[in-house]
Every structure is written in C-alpha cells, then in structure tokens.
Amino acid sequence: MSIVRAHDVGVVACETCGWVLPEWAALEGRPCNRCGLLAHARRPRSLEKSLAWLAAGIICYLPANLLPVIYTSGIGGSQDSTILSGVVSFWRAGSWDIAALIFTASVAVPLTKFLGLGLLQWSARCGSDWARVSRGKLYRIVEFIGYWSMLDVVVVGLTCALLQFKTFEQAEPRVGIVFFCAVVITTMLSALSFDPRLIWDGRNRG
Amino acid sequence: MEPVSLLICKRCDAAHRAVLMQPRERARCHICGEVLAKPPSLDSDRLLALTSTAAILFAMTVFTPVLSIDLAGTRTQANVWQAAVSLSRGWISAAGVALAMTMALVPMVQLLLLIWILVFARQGWRVPGFRGAMLVLHALRPWSMTEVFLLGVLVAVAKLSAWVHVEVGVGLWSLAGLTVILALLNLQETHAWWSLGRRGGSA
Numbered sequence: 001m002s003i004v005r006a007h008d009v010g011v012v013a014c015e016t017c018g019w020v021l022p023e024w025a026a027l028e029g030r031p032c033n034r035c036g037l038l039a040h041a042r043r044p045r046s047l048e049k050s051l052a053w054l055a056a057g058i059i060c061y062l063p064a065n066l067l068p069v070i071y072t073s074g075i076g077g078s079q080d081s082t083i084l085s086g087v088v089s090f091w092r093a094g095s096w097d098i099a100a101l102i103f104t105a106s107v108a109v110p111l112t113k114f115l116g117l118g119l120l121q122w123s124a125r126c127g128s129d130w131a132r133v134s135r136g137k138l139y140r141i142v143e144f145i146g147y148w149s150m151l152d153v154v155v156v157g158l159t160c161a162l163l164q165f166k167t168f169e170q171a172e173p174r175v176g177i178v179f180f181c182a183v184v185i186t187t188m189l190s191a192l193s194f195d196p197r198l199i200w201d202g203r204n205r206g
Numbered sequence: 207m208e209p210v211s212l213l214i215c216k217r218c219d220a221a222h223r224a225v226l227m228q229p230r231e232r233a234r235c236h237i238c239g240e241v242l243a244k245p246p247s248l249d250s251d252r253l254l255a256l257t258s259t260a261a262i263l264f265a266m267t268v269f270t271p272v273l274s275i276d277l278a279g280t281r282t283q284a285n286v287w288q289a290a291v292s293l294s295r296g297w298i299s300a301a302g303v304a305l306a307m308t309m310a311l312v313p314m315v316q317l318l319l320l321i322w323i324l325v326f327a328r329q330g331w332r333v334p335g336f337r338g339a340m341l342v343l344h345a346l347r348p349w350s351m352t353e354v355f356l357l358g359v360l361v362a363v364a365k366l367s368a369w370v371h372v373e374v375g376v377g378l379w380s381l382a383g384l385t386v387i388l389a390l391l392n393l394q395e396t397h398a399w400w401s402l403g404r405r406g407g408s409a
Contacts, residue, residue: 003237005219013214016344018397020212034400036337074369090365098364101357136217136238147351150308153301154358155365157289162275162282162366164292169277169369173298181301192348197219200237 005200007041014039043195047125053190054117060182061110067176070156074169082176083107083152105151106180113187116142117194124198132199139196146191149184153177213242244395250328253394256387257320263384264317268310272359272377275370285377286310286355308351313388316350319343320391323399332402340399347392356385 006013012026013019017035032039043049068080081089083106090099116138123135156177163171213222215235222242227233232244248256271283284292286309293302319339326333333339359378366372 003218004221006214006221007219009212009221011212011214011221013216013219015216016341017400018214018216019400020214035341037341093368095364095368098361101361105357132218133238136240139217143348146348147308147354148357150305150351150354151358151361153293153305154289154309154355155362157293157302157305158273158284158358158362159366160292161284161288162273162362162372164282173293173295173301175297177293178298178301181304185304188348196217200218200220 003200012039012041015043042197042201043193046193046195046198047121049193050117050121050190053186053193054114054121057110057183057186057190058114060179060186061114064176064179064183065107067179068174069152069176069180070159071172071174072159072163072170074163080174083180102152102155105148109145109149110183110187112145113142113191117187117190120194120199124194124201127202129202135199136196139191139194139199142191146188147184150181153181153184215240215242246395246398248394250324253391254321254324254328256391257317257324260384260387260391261317261321263380263387264314266380267377267384268314270377270380271375272381273362273366274373274375275366276373277370283375285375308349309355312346312350313352313384316343316346316388316391327399327402330402336402340396343396350388350392352381352388353385356381 006020007023010023011020012023014021014032014035014037016037016039017032019032019034019039021030021032021039023041026039026041029038031037065083068082069086071080072078083102087099087103087107090096090102120135120139120142123130156173160171160173163169211224213224213233214220215222215238217240218235218238220235220237222233222235224243225233227243227245229245233242234240235242268286270285272285274281274283287306290302290306290310293299293305319342322333323336323339323343326336359381363372363374
C-alpha cells in the first residue's frame with residue numbers, strides 16, 4: 001500500500017499548532033501563519049542532535065551508577081551509597097517490591113531508552129522500511145518512560161530534607177545524583193530532537 | 207488542493223482529508239494509529255473549574271508538609287521545595303534546580319497560563335499574550351513531572367519507615383489530587399484554541 005504523505009500533496013504540518021501550510025512557504029522560511037513559529041518539514045538536524053544528546057546521556061550514565069548518590073550516618077554507622085547499593089540493601093531488607101521499582105526506574109528505564117533511541121536513530125539513518133509501525137510505537141514508549149528516572153532524585157532530595165543535621169540520623173546528597181539527573185535530561189532531549197516522521201521516510205528522503 | 211481541509215499525522219506525516227466528525231468520534235491515522243483529531247471532551251467552563259482546583263491543590267502541596275518525621279523531639283518536614291533546597295550544595299545544586307523546575311515551577315506556570323487562557327476562552331476570546339502563552343504551554347508539556355514526585359514520596363515513605371516513624375501530611379493528599387487533575391488536563395487537545403477570537407471575538 002502506498003502512503004500519501006504531506007510532501008506528496010505539497011504541504012507541511014506545523015508541529016507546534018497543527019496548522020497545515022503549503023510546502024513552498026515552509027521552504028522559503030515563512031513562519032506558520034497560525035502560531036508564528038517556523039514550520040519545518042522535518043526537525044532540522046534531527047539525527048545529529050538526537051545522536052549527540054544520546055552520547056551525552058550514555059557518558060553520564062557511568063558516573064551516575066558508579067559515584068555515590070547519598071551519604072547516610074546514624075546508629076548503623078555511616079556510608080556512601082550508589083543507586084545499585086541502594087537497590088541491594090532494599091532487597092536484603094526484604095522489600096523486594098521497592099528494590100524492583102527503583103531498579104526499573106533508575107537502571108532499566110535509562111538502558112531501555114539508550115537501546116530504543118539507538119535503534120530508532122540507526123534505522124532512520126539507513127532509511128529502513130523494517131517494522132515501521134512497531135518503531136513508531138517504540139518512539140512513543142521512549143517518550144512515555146522518559147522522565148520516570150527522576151524518581152531517585154526525588155527520593156534523595158526528600159531523604160536529605162527529612163534527615164538533617166539536627167536529627168540523629170543524617171543524610172547528605174552526593175555528586176552522583178547530578179549525573180543521574182543529567183542522564184534523564186539528555187535522553188529526554190535526545191527523544192525530543194528525534195523526528196518520528198523520519199521513521200517513515202525512505203532512502204530517497206531525509 | 208486547499209491545505210486547510212487536510213489533517214497531517216504528526217507522527218508519520220501521512221496526509222488525511224478532513225471530514226465532519228460526530229460527537230465522541232475520534233479520527234485516527236490509518237498508517238500509525240495516532241489520534242489525529244478528537245472533539246474536546248471538556249468545555250472551557252469545566253476545564254477552568256478543574257484548573258482552578260488544581261491551582262488550589264498546588265498551593266496546598268507547596269505550602270504544607272508532604273512528609274514529616276519526629277526524631278528525639280526534633281521535627282523535620284519535607285515537601286517539594288525542601289527536597290530541592292536540601293540538594294543545594296555546590297555542584298549538586300544543579301539536581302536541586304532540576305527538581306524544583308520540573309516538579310514545582312513548570313506545573314505552576316502551566317496552571318497559571320491555563321487559567322489565563324481559559325478565563326477568556328470561555329467567552330470566546332483570545333487573551334492578551336495568547337500566542338506566547340500557547341507556545342510556552344507547548345514547550346513545557348514534556349517537562350512537567352508531578353506524577354514522578356508523587357511516586358518518589360511513596361518510595362521515600364517506604365524507605366524511611368524502616369528506621370523512623372514517617373507522618374504523612376496534608377500535602378500528600380493534595381499532591382495525589384493534583385497529579386490526577388494534571389494528567390486529565392494534559393490529555394486535552396489544545397490545538398482548537400488557536401481558532402479562538404478569529405472572527406470579531408465570537409466563537
């Protein structure tokens with residue numbers, strides 16, 4: 001089945017407001033006449049930007065997991081904890097459900113995003129026509145799970161706010177949490193830079 | 207071909223001819239299944255009521271403690287601001303700023319802009335600064351993370367309850383309500399507002 005797409009009927013859809021404008025106007029660089037922003041047939045330099053943000057995310061993922069995210073001290077002694085050591089201590093304490101939740105949000109979700117974004121970018125770069133509907137769904141999944149990894153930042157923030165210097169048990173944030181935050185933001189920017197319409201473009205367009 | 211009579215799928219760029227839709231019908235892309243158009247499920251009055259409720263709940267969430275603990279006679283409290291402030295140490299402040307932006311500032315700006323637009327939209331008018339407000343709303347949408355804050359609060363309760371008694375404050379209930387309403391508001395189709403006030407202000 002051949003698909004009739006915006007280019008085939010000579011129009012461009014504005015991504016911001018949904019307005020449909022003639023392709024020649026967009027090519028001339030005229031702004032959308034409804035919202036006034038530039039309407040692009042495809043997000044400019046989509047694959048390059050998306051790849052750059054993805055690379056930044058993968059680089060930040062290492063320190064995010066290797067460096068401690070929180071320091072706690074109290075009756076049980078004092079220690080620096082990484083994300084994974086936090087998961088392990090929940091598991092050992094018998095709260096496997098919380099351990100699974102933190103593992104999913106902090107380790108599995110970023111990895112899924114790396115793999116998903118990598119696959120989407122690579123297949124779009126090749127102009128592949130393989131499993132287009134599923135790749136469209138994959139993009140939606142990557143978009144949807146995007147921000148759930150901020151979970152650990154919230155947990156560390158709340159723990160440190162509750163266990164302050166004046167209480168006997170104390171908690172302080174550690175620098176790993178910044179890298180963790182950076183992983184979330186860079187991978188979200190990578191997904192936002194990726195133009196899902198590229199999934200449906202063949203070799204002859206780009 | 208007249209461009210206005212076309213609907214273009216924002217996911218796959220497939221072109222569709224627009225037809226008159228029945229109430230409760232929704233148009234889906236025949237290629238990738240994305241929703242192309244749906245009639246507004248809530249009118250401006252109801253949306254304004256929901257948004258105002260969300261604003262009140264937001265204020266409660268920010269000004270009351272979400273969690274508090276009592277340790278040896280010392281009481282500490284936490285909500286979204288205190289969580290962000292406790293991350294303000296040197297480099298780590300960047301994480302605090304991200305937390306404050308995504309879980310407090312962005313939802314607040316979204317709610318204020320929605321109220322601003324809706325107060326006029328229910329009379330069929332565009333507000334002053336309509337275009338800017340709509341563009342900011344569009345740009346902020348991916349960065350509003352109230353639901354993650356709610357889940358984080360629940361995990362923090364589970365984590366801390368092992369050592370200390372954690373009390374749940376009013377803020378948690380307002381946060382839960384706020385999360386539900388924001389999710390509802392984020393489902394709304396806002397493209398239709400662009401056609402507000404085009405013909406002498408009567409819609």
